[in-house]
Amino acid sequence: MSTFYMPTKVFDEENAVKNHAGDLKAFGKKALIVSGRHSAMANGSYEDICQALDEAxxxxxLFNEIEENPSVETIMKARDFGISEQVDFVIGVGGGSPMDASKAIALMIEKKDKGAEYLYDPDGDSKTLPVVAVPTTCGTGSEVTGVAVLTxxxxxxxxxMNHKVFPDLALIDGKYLKTASRQVINNTAFDALAHMYESYLNATASGYSRMCVDAGLKMWKKSIDVIRGSKEPDDADRRNMMCASMMAGMAIAHTATTLPHGLSYSVTxxxxxxxxxxxxxFMAGYLAEAKAEDRDYLLTTAGFESLEDFSKVYREACGSIDAGEEELKAVLEGAVEExxxxxxxxxxxxFDTDKETLSRIAFYEATH
Ligand SMILES: [Fe+2]
Incomplete structure (x- = not known):
């Protein structure tokens, strides 16, 4: 059996936020905007949202205290603020952290009498206030997934968290990438790529999830020169990268991520x-374990010549991990253990995965 479930209404267009003020109004009389400290102000998304809401x-x-990798404590602080302000819906704007946080906050505002443990309650219902997502990076795809990763x-x-909360509405506009640093673009673009690779190399992959991967990889490839560092991103690239990230999100919404994500959390x-x-x-190591035909398809569709080419581009785009050899080794061993x-x-x-397979993947970069 295969299913396709994507309940988020997506608008991908220039001035998406301003063009859909009426859609925002349908969610209620008062919005809680959830963001990080700075980027939503710098890239113009916060201003656009305020203008659209004012117009409507x-x-x-505003709750602008979402840190990178948002903590449960921050979620609860924002929830208390949202309850005291009697908000009707939540708008998450920024990268994965504010968008993920907005889902958890919308859940906990709805569940006013529950404590933080409800986030991880496997039996509780997942009813929330409506959620709107406005991405400003090109990696998480959180605008079209039900997932919220919390620290x-x-x-x-x-x-x-143990609840699937899909945003009701996603407003996608490549212009918010204009002020993003090259590091943010590269790191988030590689996150989107990882979502596609892990969704494809996944025991639960279906024709539908792979359809999203295929379309997303082709979109990602269009801007490979930006990732390779030989081209400055233009408007078309920013849109390509945002859309690839969204399609990658649709893919993982159906399959979840696998080993590279699982190993990465301790490193982060x-x-x-x-x-x-x-x-x-951990991606080159993961690809090395895959069937040759899958590996070749994934590499060439995204614009890489070989596994070595992938590693080279990744290292140049994202840089090395700043840690001593022993410290890194200990973290990697811990990640494998976990x-x-x-x-x-x-x-x-x-494919069959035991501790030895995990170690090969974890130490692939260090040994190649
Ligand atoms: Fe990710």
Whole structure:
């Protein structure tokens, strides 16, 4: 059996936010805008949202304290603020962190009498306030997935909440990438690529999820020269990269991510490595384990000549991990140990995976 479920209404167009003020109004009288500290102000998305809401006669308040890899504590702080302001819906604007956070906040505002443990309650219902997502990076695809990855500080790890919350509306406009640094573009573009690769090399992949991967990879390839560093991104590239990221999101919404994401979380939390860079540190190793025909398809469709070419482009675009050899080794060993104890994640790989396989993937970059 194969299913395709994508309940988010997507508008991908220039001035998407301003053009859809009426759609925002349909969600209620007051919005909670959720963002990080700076980027939504710098790239013009916050201003566009405020203008659209003002035009539509919708009141709004801002919570701009979402950190990278948002913590459960921050979610609860924003939830308390949203309840006190009596908001009707939540708009997440920014990269994956504010968009993921907006889903968790919308859930917890709806569940006013519940504590933070509800985020990880496997039996609770997932009813939330309406969620609108406005992406300003080109990696997470969070605008079209039900996933919210949160940081659990006491365990020093990241974990998806136990509720699937798809945004009701996603407003996509490539212009918000204009002010993004090259590092942010590269790291997030590699995150999108990882979503497509892990969705394809996945035991739960279907013709539908692979349809999203195929379209997304072809879109991603159109801007490969930007990723290779030989071209400055133009408007068409920014749109390509945003759309590729969205299609990658649609793909993982159906399959979930697999080993590179699973291994990356400790690297991000313990060594403060950006998400896309941490994930793709394990990608060449993951591809090396795949069937040759799948590997060749994934590499060439995205614009790479070979596995070596992929590694070279990744290293040049994202840089090396800033940690001592022993420190990195300890983190990688810890990541292998942790993932080896996660049979659910291991079952998602299309090939047999034991601890030895995980070690080969984890140490591939260090040994090639
Ligand atoms: Fe990711």
């Amino acid at each position: 006669g919708v009141d709004h308040v 659990i500080k006491e365990k020093q790890t990241k974990k998806s 939390t313990k060594l403060q490595v950006p998400h896309g860079k941490a994930v793709c540190y 993932l080896a104890g996660n049979p659910k994640k291991l079952a998602l790989t299309p």
